[in-house]
Amino acid sequence: MLDSSEGYTTADGRQIGGVLMEMKNITLRFGGVVAINDISFDIREGEIRAIIGPNGAGKSSMLNVISGFYTPSEGEVFYKGSKRPQMKPFEVARMGVARTFQNIALFEGMTVLDNVMTGRLTHMHSGVFSQALWFGRARDEEMDNREKVERVIDFLEIQNIRKTPVGRLPYGLKKRVELARALAAEPSLLLLDEPMAGMNVEEKEDMSRFILDVNDEFGTTIALIEHDMGVVMDLSDRVVVMDYGKKIGDGTPDEVRGNQDVIDAYLGVSHD
Amino acid sequence: MLYRTAGQFKTSYTADQALFPVRQDAILLGVILVFAYLIFPLTASEFAFQTLLIPILIYALAAMGLNILTGYAGQLSLGTGAFMGVGAYACYKLITIFPWMNPIVAILLSGVFSAGVGVVFGIPSLRIKGFYLAIATLAAQFFLVWLFEKWAWLYNYNASGAIQVPNLDIFGLYVSGPQAASVTQYYLVLGVVTLMSILCINLTRGNLGRTWKATRDMDIAAELIGINLMRSKLVAFAISSYIVGVAGALYVFMWKGAAEPNVFDIPLSFQVLFIAIIGGLGSILGNYLGAILIVGLPVVLNLVPSALGLPISSAMVEHLNVMIVGGLIIFFLIVEPHGLAQLWRLIREKLIIWPFPH
Numbered sequence: 001m002l003d004s005s006e007g008y009t010t011a012d013g014r015q016i017g018g019v020l021m022e023m024k025n026i027t028l029r030f031g032g033v034v035a036i037n038d039i040s041f042d043i044r045e046g047e048i049r050a051i052i053g054p055n056g057a058g059k060s061s062m063l064n065v066i067s068g069f070y071t072p073s074e075g076e077v078f079y080k081g082s083k084r085p086q087m088k089p090f091e092v093a094r095m096g097v098a099r100t101f102q103n104i105a106l107f108e109g110m111t112v113l114d115n116v117m118t119g120r121l122t123h124m125h126s127g128v129f130s131q132a133l134w135f136g137r138a139r140d141e142e143m144d145n146r147e148k149v150e151r152v153i154d155f156l157e158i159q160n161i162r163k164t165p166v167g168r169l170p171y172g173l174k175k176r177v178e179l180a181r182a183l184a185a186e187p188s189l190l191l192l193d194e195p196m197a198g199m200n201v202e203e204k205e206d207m208s209r210f211i212l213d214v215n216d217e218f219g220t221t222i223a224l225i226e227h228d229m230g231v232v233m234d235l236s237d238r239v240v241v242m243d244y245g246k247k248i249g250d251g252t253p254d255e256v257r258g259n260q261d262v263i264d265a266y267l268g269v270s271h272d
Numbered sequence: 273m274l275y276r277t278a279g280q281f282k283t284s285y286t287a288d289q290a291l292f293p294v295r296q297d298a299i300l301l302g303v304i305l306v307f308a309y310l311i312f313p314l315t316a317s318e319f320a321f322q323t324l325l326i327p328i329l330i331y332a333l334a335a336m337g338l339n340i341l342t343g344y345a346g347q348l349s350l351g352t353g354a355f356m357g358v359g360a361y362a363c364y365k366l367i368t369i370f371p372w373m374n375p376i377v378a379i380l381l382s383g384v385f386s387a388g389v390g391v392v393f394g395i396p397s398l399r400i401k402g403f404y405l406a407i408a409t410l411a412a413q414f415f416l417v418w419l420f421e422k423w424a425w426l427y428n429y430n431a432s433g434a435i436q437v438p439n440l441d442i443f444g445l446y447v448s449g450p451q452a453a454s455v456t457q458y459y460l461v462l463g464v465v466t467l468m469s470i471l472c473i474n475l476t477r478g479n480l481g482r483t484w485k486a487t488r489d490m491d492i493a494a495e496l497i498g499i500n501l502m503r504s505k506l507v508a509f510a511i512s513s514y515i516v517g518v519a520g521a522l523y524v525f526m527w528k529g530a531a532e533p534n535v536f537d538i539p540l541s542f543q544v545l546f547i548a549i550i551g552g553l554g555s556i557l558g559n560y561l562g563a564i565l566i567v568g569l570p571v572v573l574n575l576v577p578s579a580l581g582l583p584i585s586s587a588m589v590e591h592l593n594v595m596i597v598g599g600l601i602i603f604f605l606i607v608e609p610h611g612l613a614q615l616w617r618l619i620r621e622k623l624i625i626w627p628f629p630h
Contacts (some may be wrong), residue, residue, distance in 0.1 A: 067496055068496075090497075091569040108487055110482070110485050110489065114482055117482055118483075118486050118494075120481060121479055121498060128475070128480060132472060132475050138479070141479075142478060142479070187276070215530060
């Protein structure tokens with residue numbers, strides 16, 4: 001087990017820092033259903049952490065606990081070294097946790113640019129009157145943030161669609177716009193819920209490249225859920241494996257691949 | 273051809289986010305403003321002021337207020353009429369209690385009261401959405417109109433139960449009451465509406481506008497990217513009710529001259545809602561187009577038979593009028609469900625690339 005303050009070096013030579021977020025004995029119940037059963041793991045600064053497991057294992061629930069959408073029935077969440085009190089999702093977002101969704105959750109009535117700009121709103125503080133007059137602080141803020149947003153738009157190569165309403169875009173591009181919106185927030189922790197679901201091989205390759213680039217260029221810590229094993233094993237530094245709400249494996253992709261419980265969960269095991 | 277945008281390059285984000293990135297739009301608006309500020313007031317008759325110009329502006333303003341709430345923030349409201357009433361009664365009480373107060377200040381202040389009432393009746397929106405919220409605002413509608421009738425203090429205990437606008441002047445120039453000239457009232461209304469439009473355009477294109485649209489389009493995602501939904505909705509209720517309240521004060525003080533409680537009953541709410549829907553939800557321009565269609569068209573249609581010399585009785589004209597306007601509303605909604613503003617947007621897009629199809 002790793003010490004919480006020390007980092008480690010990955011196989012490809014990247015230096016990973018201390019613990020950014022730690023989940024301690026998280027249990028989540030919906031009535032009698034136990035979605036998450038006593039799970040602990042940590043996410044370290046600068047790493048790409050994957051959460052995998054068969055359908056219904058509780059991965060999305062775990063992500064929802066991290067982003068504050070669900071409050072765990074038991075257990076504690078530590079963020080940047082201190083215990084996180086019970087919070088509303090928007091407060092968690094303001095602490096620097098951004099996410100994308102399994103089913104795309106973009107604002108369909110707005111243009112790509114406006115959608116990505118919404119990612120900046122945790123950084124915008126001008127008052128109603130200043131905004132109504134479009135003068136002084138509100139205007140400066142708008143322009144500064146536009147510049148930051150344009151950088152993200154350049155980075156994800158969606159310049160040509162920036163003024164297109166999101167409703168008109170194809171699926172793959174919507175996924176990318178959603179990533180752009182999350183990135184625009186300059187999060188310290190980026191949560192990706194199945195970023196490659198429903199994509200063809202080429203789109204998956206593009207998206208993988210973007211995820212690696214984000215991690216590499218901005219040093220963003222990423223936690224992702226994904227079903228494509230090839231992608232997970234290639235991208236992630238460490239993997240948590242869940243099954244029926246329990247943690248059955250945790251470690252580097254190679255360790256997890258060799259874990260008998262994990263193999264059983266994925267391939268099934270005979271009970272005779 | 274007239275709308276060609278080629279050659280208009282933007283070299284800064286300020287230029288790209290300017291109010292009129294396309295030069296032709298600015299010219300078009302300039303022409304409209306010249307008409308509104310110079311040509312109409314110089315040429316319009318008393319009849320045109322009272323039945324077309326002033327009411328269209330006031331209804332457009334009320335619809336703009338509703339549009340902030342329903343079109344931008346996505347909270348359906350059926351209480352617009354009552355919130356207009358709050359504005360009107362607040363203005364009436366302000367003028368009674370502080371007779372020295374400048375009428376313009378009174379009108380702008382009266383919106384503050386409707387904003388407060390709007391926020392109170394907006395609190396259910398934190399829990400309920402869509403049609404259920406509409407029902408909750410309907411409760412506001414009935415309750416407030418009942419209050420206007422029963423609370424005699426609001427109409428200064430006069431026997432008729434109606435509010436009567438006194439003669440008010442600004443530096444000796446009468447702006448309301450029987451002695452006010454229509455052209456003065458028109459300019460005052462136009463000034464307020466222009467100001468409100470500018471503020472609304474700025475709000476809706478800025479950060480607050482994006483917050484509202486995010487709340488409207490997908491509230492869960494909005495919350496998870498850091499929007500405080502409660503704040504976003506209540507601010508929308510406050511600003512929307514403020515504008516609606518100012519429209520209500522203008523409605524009584526600059527146009528009707530007197531009002532009974534039932535003026536603010538649900539037909540008014542529906543009329544404003546229809547203007548917003550037909551004009552286009554989520555658009556500022558649409559409110560004007562909708563008001564022209566719903567308020568202006570019946571007046572013009574009324575004049576047609578006599579102008580053509582057709583021997584039709586005035587009652588018949590009324591009936592025909594209702595049918596034609598109703599038909600047109602359905603026609604426009606079928607042609608473009610997103611309202612007249614969207615229709616204009618599409619026409620504009622076509623004009624830019626004309627004569628090529630795409």
